[in-house]
Amino acid sequence: MAELEQVKAKHCNKNIATYSQDANIFIPEFCRKLKHLDRAVVLLDPFSTQLEWNTLAPIARSEKIDLWLLFPISVILRMTPKHGAKIKPEWKETLGQMVGHQRLGKSTIQTCHPKDPDGPLFLFYFAVSSRSPKARGLASKVSKDILAKHNT
Numbered sequence: 001m002a003e004l005e006q007v008k009a010k011h012c013n014k015n016i017a018t019y020s021q022d023a024n025i026f027i028p029e030f031c032r033k034l035k036h037l038d039r040a041v042v043l044l045d046p047f048s049t050q051l052e053w054n055t056l057a058p059i060a061r062s063e064k065i066d067l068w069l070l071f072p073i074s075v076i077l078r079m080t081p082k083h084g085a086k087i088k089p090e091w092k093e094t095l096g097q098m099v100g101h102q103r104l105g106k107s108t109i110q111t112c113h114p115k116d117p118d119g120p121l122f123l124f125y126f127a128v129s130s131r132s133p134k135a136r137g138l139a140s141k142v143s144k145d146i147l148a149k150h151n152t
Contacts, residue, residue, distance in 0.1 A: 004043075024055045031058035031065070038064055039135075045070045049079075052097045060129050066139050067127045074121040 001020050008016040019026060023044055034040065042065050044051060049072070059065045076098065079091045087095060126147075128139040 022050075024050070024052050027055050028058045031062045034062055034064050040065045041068070042066070043068045043070075046072065048072060049075055049094050049098055054097075059127075063129050063131055065129045066143075067125070067129070069125040069127070071123045071125055072121070073119070073123045077119065 001018065004018045008018060019030075023046060027042070027044075030040075030042075040062075042059065044067065046069075051069075056067075056069075059067055076095065079095055080087060126139075126143045128136050130136060130139070
């Protein structure tokens with residue numbers, strides 16, 4: 001958060017706001033308040049299993065937000081069975097909230113387990129909610145530039 005605040009201070013002529021709140025509560029309200037010409041970039045770095053799949057729906061519906069999501073894939077890998085075993089009942093609700101209950105099928109679970117046992121702890125996703133080809137093109141260019149600079 002401190003680094004984001006430094007970026008904000010460095011670009012004080014820009015409309016930059018930072019928030020450190022429960023995304024499940026903040027995001028729907030934030031999306032409702034967006035005006036016609038507003039655009040936003042949202043960075044979500046959820047703690048463990050705290051981000052609910054339904055929280056992402058208002059972002060998609062807004063058509064105004066570019067989303068960067070640091071997704072804790074290691075948490076899902078620890079909670080999901082390998083080799084066709086059943087999900088433990090105590091984890092099923094949590095997993096359903098994270099990936100969407102309708103997505104919690106066998107094919108989803110099988111694709112979660114990489115062949116490498118030392119796989120990633122997080123996946124970094126970028127998503128564009130705008131339907132505008134111009135906005136999508138610009139967001140794609142910016143995201144590729146950012147990833148190219150930091151991909152080692």
